Amino acid sequence: MKRFDYVRPANVTEAVAAAARPGAVYLAAGTNLLDLMKGNISRPDRLVDFTHLEGLDAIERLADGSVRIGALVSNADLAHDADFARSYPAVAEALLSGASAQLRNVATVGGNLLQRTRCAYFYDTASRCNKREAGTGCDAREGENRTHAVFGWSESCIATNPSDFCVPLLALDAIVEIEGRNGRREIALEALHRLPGDTPERDTALEPGDLIVAVRLPPAARGFAGHARYLKVRERTSYAFAVVSAAAALRIDNGRIAEARLALGGVAAKPWRARAAEDVLKGVAPTADAFQEAAWRALTDAKPSGDNAFKIELARRIVVRALTLAAAGTPARLPALPASPFASTSGAIHA
Amino acid sequence: MNHSISLTVNGARRDFVLDDPRVTLLDLLRERLHLTGTKKGCDRGQCGACTILVDGKRINSCLALAISHDGADILTIEGVARGDQLHPVQAAFIAHDGFQCGFCTPGQVMSAIGMMNEAQAGNDPERIRECMSGNLCRCGAYAGIVDAVLEAQGQMDETNQRRSA
Numbered sequence: 437m438k439r440f441d442y443v444r445p446a447n448v449t450e451a452v453a454a455a456a457r458p459g460a461v462y463l464a465a466g467t468n469l470l471d472l473m474k475g476n477i478s479r480p481d482r483l484v485d486f487t488h489l490e491g492l493d494a495i496e497r498l499a500d501g502s503v504r505i506g507a508l509v510s511n512a513d514l515a516h517d518a519d520f521a522r523s524y525p526a527v528a529e530a531l532l533s534g535a536s537a538q539l540r541n542v543a544t545v546g547g548n549l550l551q552r553t554r555c556a557y558f559y560d561t562a563s564r565c566n567k568r569e570a571g572t573g574c575d576a577r578e579g580e581n582r583t584h585a586v587f588g589w590s591e592s593c594i595a596t597n598p599s600d601f602c603v604p605l606l607a608l609d610a611i612v613e614i615e616g617r618n619g620r621r622e623i624a625l626e627a628l629h630r631l632p633g634d635t636p637e638r639d640t641a642l643e644p645g646d647l648i649v650a651v652r653l654p655p656a657a658r659g660f661a662g663h664a665r666y667l668k669v670r671e672r673t674s675y676a677f678a679v680v681s682a683a684a685a686l687r688i689d690n691g692r693i694a695e696a697r698l699a700l701g702g703v704a705a706k707p708w709r710a711r712a713a714e715d716v717l718k719g720v721a722p723t724a725d726a727f728q729e730a731a732w733r734a735l736t737d738a739k740p741s742g743d744n745a746f747k748i749e750l751a752r753r754i755v756v757r758a759l760t761l762a763a764a765g766t767p768a769r770l771p772a773l774p775a776s777p778f779a780s781t782s783g784a785i786h787a
Numbered sequence: 788m789n790h791s792i793s794l795t796v797n798g799a800r801r802d803f804v805l806d807d808p809r810v811t812l813l814d815l816l817r818e819r820l821h822l823t824g825t826k827k828g829c830d831r832g833q834c835g836a837c838t839i840l841v842d843g844k845r846i847n848s849c850l851a852l853a854i855s856h857d858g859a860d861i862l863t864i865e866g867v868a869r870g871d872q873l874h875p876v877q878a879a880f881i882a883h884d885g886f887q888c889g890f891c892t893p894g895q896v897m898s899a900i901g902m903m904n905e906a907q908a909g910n911d912p913e914r915i916r917e918c919m920s921g922n923l924c925r926c927g928a929y930a931g932i933v934d935a936v937l938e939a940q941g942q943m944d945e946t947n948q949r950r951s952a
Contacts, residue, residue: 442790442808442854463855470811470850471831483808485855512844516907536921537902538835541844542851674920772913 437473441482448489448615448647455484456617456645462486464508465542467535468551476561477568478552492649495520501655504613507546507648511601512537514545524657525766526604526664526683533668533775534600536675546648549602549612549628552639553595553705554677556580566592570637581742583679586751587704593636594741596702597629600775603701604666604683606709608657613650616643625651629706636705660685660697664766667758668701668775669750678702680751681775684758686722693717693726698734698759700751710734713755722763724756731755792857796820797866805854812856813837813848816863824864824893828923835922838894838901839863845901847921864893867900875942876900879935887926898922899936903943910940 445451455462459481463469472478486492492508495517503523505514511531514520521528535543557563557576564573576584576594584594602625610625628640642648663686670676681701687694696717698710713734720726731752738748757777790805796816803819813830816822816839825848828836832850839848840862867874876899879885886892898919908914915936916929924932 437809440808441788442852463852465850466852466855467832467847467850470852474831483852485852487855512905516905536835536847537905537918538838538845538847538898538921539832539850541901542846674917772911773917 438476438479438481440473440480442485443482444485444488448486448649451484451486451489452615452617452645452647454482455647457482458644460484460644462647464544464547465510467539467543468547472552475559477559486647498652501658503653503657505545505651505653507544507650509545510541511535511543511545511548512540515540521770523661524604524608524653524664525661525770526666526685526762527601527608527653529770529774530600530604530666530668530681530683532770533666533681545601545651548599549625549648549651550640550642551599554598555584555595558595567595567632567636567639570635577742579742582744582746583702584741584744585704586738586740586744586747587700587708588631588706589704589739589741590632590634590636592634593632593705595632595636595705597704597706598677598702599707600666600668600678600681600701602629602707603681603699604664604685605651605653606707607683607685607697607699608653608660610657611652611654612648613652614642614646615649616646620649622652625707626709632705639705659687659695662766663688663762665758665761666775667754667761667777669754669777673773673776673778680747680754682751682754682758684755684762686717686759686762688722688763691721693720693722696730696759698730698755700734700755703738703747703751710755712736717759722759724760727756727759727763730759790854792854794853794856794858795860796822797861797863803853808852808854810853811849812839812841812851812853812861815853816848816861822863822865825897826890826893828891828894833923834891834894835898836891836894838897838922840897840901840904843901843904845898845904862897862900864897867896874900876903876935876939879939879942880932883931883935883938884928885931885935886924886928891922891924891926895919895922895924895932899932899939902936903940908940910937910944912937915940 515531668681713730826836828834
């Protein structure tokens with residue numbers, strides 16, 4: 437690990453100023469950053485530790501029905517907050533399907549949004565990687581790429597975003613609050629992560645010094661609490677990143693879908709919203725045929741980036757199954773194996 | 788630049804001067820305090836051998852910078868027994884052969900204690916397996932580990948019932 441300077445700013449303004457300098461990065465829990473630093477994948481000159489700053493670790497219910505989650509709330513504290521889990525069950529299920537209990541106990545909300553890809557070529561400093569080192573090339577393009585992107589990829593980069601948390605957050609129209617050099621602003625989560633294009637070294641729309649201070653879910657997000665699930669296929673039952681995942685949330689009135697939300701994970705450099713699928717579900721009965729149609733719409737524009745065409749069919753099936761589970765209703769208690777299609781209590785037959 | 792931090796480690800206050808901010812809690816415990824029960828397996832947050840409790844919560848000490856944990860209360864495997872009396876989780880691991888080579892065992896024991904504090908798994912073997920998935924055992928002693936955790940959980944439930952009765 438390269439040596440770095442360590443600074444502890446006294447407030448957010450000082451933090452932003454310190455982190456805006458070239459070579460500086462924020463340190464929260466460090467569960468992703470330290471791993472990357474130990475592998476010489478990230479080589480920052482300065483860590484700006486803001487974990488001691490006040491006011492960034494609360495879960496607040498706002499008067500308008502929104503919830504505001506401080507950037508330093510841990511993944512475990514959020515998932516186990518009873519009111520939060522009841523109101524946004526797919527978010528809790530996604531959080532508990534990610535990483536391990538030890539990591540979830542410290543990994544933060546803001547850090548989860550900014551975790552970097554798990555592409556093996558990004559991690560291997562002997563490989564060429566445009567995301568790690570701009571302009572060097574992409575060894576994943578002709579390499580082992582069965583888990584890589586099927587949406588939004590470019591010749592420069594076919595990596596995927598590994599976050600589970602972001603998938604239901606995107607489906608529920610999450611908003612990201614940012615403190616920057618020009619003060620406070622907010623952007624939709626959908627606009628936070630970037631597609632690679634010719635500049636895959638930039639994961640997000642954040643500018644130097646920008647600090648995510650909170651994530652907000654708007655009032656409408658609570659309306660899906662009765663029919664919301666996250667489903668995640670991985671290569672082992674627990675403690676693994678998604679090959680493909682889906683968050684499905686429905687608002688059902690009088691036997692018809694008043695509103696549907698659908699997002700996919702593990703398929704692109706950003707969590708992937710499937711609006712065309714949401715549109716075909718609006719106003720129809722929650723039937724197997726409707727879910728099949730939605731799944732086809734969701735994957736219409738998908739394109740293999742290598743040896744990964746199977747992910748497109750897998751994603752279709754996961755969409756159908758996630759919608760089927762959501763329609764059946766959120767379980768009173770999360771299953772023993774959160775988001776697992778192999779859980780003995782998942783309650784769904786094969787799609 | 789040197790940084791001073793204080794930690795409470797297994798009940799005793801310890802002061803440190805760090806001349807390098809790269810020191811992890813794992814390396815601090817092993818190299819500065821010679822508490823080598825906490826193991827360095829992968830050193831990248833994947834195996835769980837370095838699990839300790841920080842302020843009552845289980846974490847991977849290999850991915851925690853010491854400098855960022857000034858004031859923390861740390862419990863390691865060396866601090867869980869009372870004299871010669873083993874912690875119930877330790878005793879249950881012996882009773883159920885919850886290990887073979889033993890390298891992962893301190894991490895498994897600390898993780899199990901942390902898991903019982905979290906009170907999410909109860910006595911459901913499937914939930915225990917899921918909640919312990921951050922601790923790898925390459926000897927494959929998982930069946931004994933789950934049995935040990937189940938027994939320790941049962942003992943804790945009994946103790947709690949007696950206390951509340």
